[in-house]
Amino acid sequence: MTTAAVARPAARRRGAAVSRWLLPMAPAVLLLGLFVAGPILWSGYVSFTNAALTGAAATDPEFVGLENFRRLFADPALWHSAWVTVVFTVGSAVIGQNGLGLLIAVLTRHRNRLLRNTVGIAVVSAWVLPELVAAFALYAFLNPEGTLNALLGAVGLNEQDWLYSAPLLAVILGNVWRGTAFSMLVYQAALSEVPTELAEAAEVDGAGALRRFWHVTLPIIRRSVLTNLMLVTLQTLGVFTLIYVLTAGGPGDATQTLPLLMYDEAFELDEIGYGATISLVLLAVGALFAVVYARTLREEV
């Protein structure tokens, strides 16, 4: 992968040493510095102030030291949100998207084209839609007068207001519906690289389908599983729009994940400084996963 600077006249190469990488890389570095690293550092600063949307604290925020952090960690809303976030992420990303994506990839392997494409199109459609449209479609689907209840009613089951009676389950299933395509595509690509001879040899030795999967296939696609788990976890930690449209964090605070809590504190309750503190916590959790993710891919660089 590494490509050397190759045989070029030594004098020219030295003369252009800095400019030949500095100039081309400058736009990207500037953009990343200003709009990605900048906000992260800025949130570090803002979280030590009482910055607000309106009033005196908006134009001239005061330095308040660790006050936001003290308040945050004593705030039951934070711990509740952290818990909801864990349930949402484990339920919809780790178990839901990852598990269902793997299952679909395994089941569609070696199936006829028609079936494979039908499933593929249905699953990918939910994923390709703009997040807001997907959220509307789900909102209509789960509404008391929506398609789900119409279907349930048709087979004689109880109709109910899903977003009210089972809000957390509803947003978890919503996120599974929306995000499974990603895991499915990752696993379909990974499985296509597993040589069939291995599984066949194991079959000759008398291993059943489950054992073949566990002992032959899974070890080969291990890296894809790790990468996928990391990515879907990170994507799910940041989910905002889906929950905002479906339940806006409610009813009460039943579906208030950390991004929703952050939004509420900063923009609904006008406390930018406090909101930035929550965003630091969220970033820290994300960074932790991102480090593990970057490390598992280390040898690729």
Add this chain to the structure above:
Amino acid sequence: MSRRSSSRLVGALLGVIALLFAAPLLWLLTASFDAEAPLAAAVPGRFTLDNFEQVLSWETSLRPLWNGLLLSGGAAVVSVVAAVLCAYPLSRYRLRFRRPFLYTVLFATGLPITAVMVPVYSMFVRLDLVDSMLGTTLFLAATSLPVAIWMTKNFMDGVPISLEEAAWVDGASALQALRSVVLPLIVPGVSVVGIFTFINAWGNFFVPFVLLLDPAKQPASVGVFAFFGQGGLIAYGQLAAYSILYTAPVIALYLMVSRSLGGAFTLTGAIK
């Protein structure tokens, strides 16, 4: 269980999965053509194109779609240009900071961007960039840059350096070699990067929702939401019609990408 019956069982299971995934989307289609659209998917009682006609006005849909095009198109162009320029030295030269730089970029691809929206807003207030379409475009470009750089570098690594040597011998500079030798070979890959940036920006709701307050500057993603949040009676048929207008470009672009390159291929650049 015999092989045939287990194969039937798997087939049935896959059929159910496909139906469950398609079910929520059915409503969008049926409601948009229904004069009195209910919230459940149903064959339109009175088939009509009225819903589309009613939302097709400058203020309701055309301006937001145009704004979305400016924001997402701008982000895609900026992101692709910056990524190509940045990836070239990373792919071609032996730089001391190459590895740390690539780790940092890889790390940044994983950060949840949602988490920075509060500090970004507060920073934009200070820089007087709230309600600036240029600022929002640059932010959208920057957030997709890590993945774009990563993918572009992978594509460039696939181009043998011996091709450039010939150009160098002829006296071409590095940038000339990039433009005339490398770039033509990675056009398919780079267009995937551009299209993905566009699709992501087009579908992004949270970023413009926070950074653009003036309805005249908001893209379709926020425009649809205003429609939804108007309170009182929501005209579901119009909402569905608007959603379809707003979704169509994304579907078209996605089909283009997956046709020419295969769905899985597009992921390998970011994932592998």
